[in-house]
Amino acid sequence: MDKNHFIEFVMQTGVLKLGEFTLKSGRQSPYFFNAGLFNTGAQLSTLANGYASAIAESGLDFDVLFGPAYKGIPLAATTSVALANNHQLDKPYAFNRKEAKDHGEGGNIVGHPLQGKVLIIDDVITAGTAIREAIDIIKANGAEPAGVVIALDRMEKGKTELSAIQEVERDYGIPVVSIISLNDIIDYLQTSEDEQNQSYLSAMQTYRQEYGIN
Template sequence: MTLSNKSIAPEEVLGIFKESEALLEGHFRLTSGRHSRQYMQCAKVLQYPHHAARLGEALAESFQGHNIDLVIGPAMGGILVAHEVGKALGTKALFTERENGEMKLRRGFELQPGQRVLVVEDVITTGGSVREVIEVVKAYGAEPVGVGVIVDRSCGKSEFGVPLAALLEIEIESFDPEACPLCAEGIPAIKPGSRAVPTGK
C-alpha cells in the first residue's frame, strides 16, 4: 500500500535535488550492489537544514493519524531523515548501525514491546536496508507500522508489508555488476554512499 502526500509535489522534491546538485552522473556502485549511471546523493540535500526540515515535515504528514511512537532509520542515510520526521511527529528518533555486517541498535538505544515504529530512509533501490531495520524493530517486540522515504528508486516495486510513503518516485536504470555496460567500457565504479570508499570493479 502506497500512501499519498499532499504537502509537497514530486516536482518540488526533484527541484530541491537539482538545486542542491544532488542528482549525480557517472558510474556508481549502489548499496544494493547494483551499478548505475546516476546517483541520488541525499546528503547534499540534507546539508541544508531548511530542506531537511521541509522534507521531514512532508514525510511526517503522510503518517499523521498513525499513532507513531518512535521513528528509526539506518545509518548513515536515515539518521537525519529520522531526526526531522521525529521532530515533525513529536517522537524520539533512533538509528541502527552495522556491527560486523549485522544491523543493530547500539549506543544505549532501545525499543519497547508494542511501540508503533515508523522506519525511514533517504533513498531505496531494492529496500534491503529498510527490511533489515524492520527485522530489528520486530526483534524487540515493537511493531513496524510504515516506511517513509524521500526517494523511491524502485517506483513502488519494493514491498515491506506495511504502508509506504515516498516523496519522489524516480526510475534510474541499474545493472547487475556482471552485465554492467559501464564496467565493460572499463569505467571505474565509485561508491558515493556510506559503506565504502570509491573503488574500481
C-alpha cells in the same frame, strides 16, 4: 513543496546526480541519490520539512521514528524536529549503531527505545535490503514496523517482478510512502530545457526498462 520543486532542490544540492554509479545491489545506475550531501542546516531543514509533510499527509499512526545508520540518522533527528515545529507532533526518535557498543550504556540502539509502532525513515529503497535489515532490528527489540518513509522510490524490481517496495508492503503488511519516484525524475528530465539533463534521459529510460517495474 511539490515534486518538481523537490527534484530541483535535490539537483541544486548535488544530492541527485546523473552519471555512472555502482549500487549496493551491484546494479550499474545512470543516477544516484546521495543524501549525505544534505550537509547544511538550511538544506536539512528543507528536507526535514518535506519528510514531515509526507508523514503528516499519510496519516500513518506510529509511536517512534527510527532512522537506520548511517544516512537515516540525521533524517530521523531532523524530521522529529520538523514534526514538532510544523505539525504539533512531538514523537520520540531512535537510530542504531552499525557496531554494538560494549561499554557505557551498551547496546546498539541510541535515543528512545524501540517500542510499539515504529516508523522507519530512510533516503532510498533500491533492492530493499536495508529496509529488511531495519525491520529485523525493530522486531528483535520487541516492537513492530508501522511503515516506511523515504525520499526516493527507485521503482526497481526486488526478488520477483514486483518492486522492492511492493514486496516490502506485501511481506510485512506496511505502507511505504515516498516523496519522489524514478518516474517523477524522468518526467522532470523530459520537460527540462537543460541540454545536459536531456542527454541523460535515454540512459534513465534504458535503466528503467532493465531494472524497473514498468
